[in-house]
Amino acid sequence: MPALNRIQLIGYLGRDPETRFTPTGKKVTHFSLAVSQRRKVSGETREYTDWVNIEAWGRLGEVCQEYLKKGSLIYLEGRLKTDKYEDNGNTRYFSKVVTQLVQFLSDNRASDKLIEQAEMNEEEMDETEFS
16 A cells, blocks of 8 residues: 655744754754744734754754754755653653755755765765775
């Protein structure tokens, strides 16, 4: 049976990215994203904002930590993930987006640096393949 778990969002960072390490030493970066939409209600335009928790792993998380800050406008693609935890004997659930692609929309300099870094990594990978 086919399944699809894909999220695409454009929004503003609500806080600076925070990087932590898992007990096994993997790097993970967290930040929140504000996604706003406007609707007309009784002839009056109102803006609604949804807040989404974002998680970026490995090199993608490092790039987010380095170039993004509160207020940065980004486009991202990822997958929805629901985790659970225990709170005073009650099981609590929360959802987040595990990002697989981030594109910077508000700061052209950051995008240029990301492209340069990606090209450098490709060159390094080419060198290691032939070594």
